[in-house]
Every structure is written in C-alpha cells, then in structure tokens.
Amino acid sequence: MLDENTHYLLLRALEENPDLSQRDLAKKLGISLGKVNYCLNALVEKGSLKINNFRNNNNKLAYAYLLTPRGIEQKTRMTVEFLQNKMREYESLKAEIEALQREAEQQDQVSRQS
Numbered sequence: 001m002l003d004e005n006t007h008y009l010l011l012r013a014l015e016e017n018p019d020l021s022q023r024d025l026a027k028k029l030g031i032s033l034g035k036v037n038y039c040l041n042a043l044v045e046k047g048s049l050k051i052n053n054f055r056n057n058n059n060k061l062a063y064a065y066l067l068t069p070r071g072i073e074q075k076t077r078m079t080v081e082f083l084q085n086k087m088r089e090y091e092s093l094k095a096e097i098e099a100l101q102r103e104a105e106q107q108d109q110v111s112r113q114s
Contacts, residue, residue, distance in 0.1 A: 006031065008082055010039055011048065011075040014065045021063075040065065048074050 009029050013020060022040065026033045043049040048071035052064045067075065 004078065006039055007043065008075065008078040010043065011067060011071060015067050015075060018064045018066050
C-alpha cells in the first residue's frame with residue numbers, strides 16, 4: 001500500500017509543512033485518511049519520519065511530522081527518481097505531440113489537394 005509515489009509525496013508535503021494534520025494531508029494528496037494513517041505509520045517504522053506530539057492552543061493533542069536524516073536522504077533520492085520519471089514522461093509526450101502535428105499537417109495537405 002505504500003507505493004513510492006505516495007511515499008515521496010508525503011515526505012515532500014511534510015518537509016514543507018510538518019504540522020499538517022492527517023486530514024489535511026489526505027485532502028492535499030487526494031488519498032483517503034486511512035491510507036495517510038497507514039503510510040505515516042509505515043514511514044515511522046522505516047525510520048524516515050518521527051512524530052512529535054504537543055498540546056495546541058485549543059487544548060487538543062496535535063502532531064508534528066518531522067523527517068529524520070534517513071527520511072531526508074530518501075526524499076532526496078526519490079526527488080531525483082521522480083524528476084527522471086517526469087522527464088521520461090515529458091519526452092514521450094513531446095514525441096507523441098510532434099507525431100500528431102506531422103500527421104495533422106499531412107492530412108491538411110491531402111485535404112487541400114482534393
């Protein structure tokens with residue numbers, strides 16, 4: 001259930017804003033609250049994430065999710081992999097767009113000759 005993409009997106013979101021609630025994370029990432037909870041626990045077990053709890057102003061228990069040095073290292077590695085995947089996707093889409101443009105131009109030339 002902890003796929004690499006979700007792992008990366010959680011680490012990235014928490015690095016930017018460690019005090020996001022699980023509900024906020026679920027909304028931000030477009031995944032279920034249950035999946036966020038499961039993934040956070042898996043990241044803690046892997047040593048990528050540390051959870052600190054404290055009392056907030058409304059006298060409720062709140063949490064801060066902090067990346068460990070291992071979590072920062074994993075996020076850095078995953079950022080490079082994520083970027084490489086996106087570059088491959090971009091190149092593939094670029095080639096497909098160019099092929100479609102050539103096809104449209106050829107069809108336009110044929111229709112003009114008719």
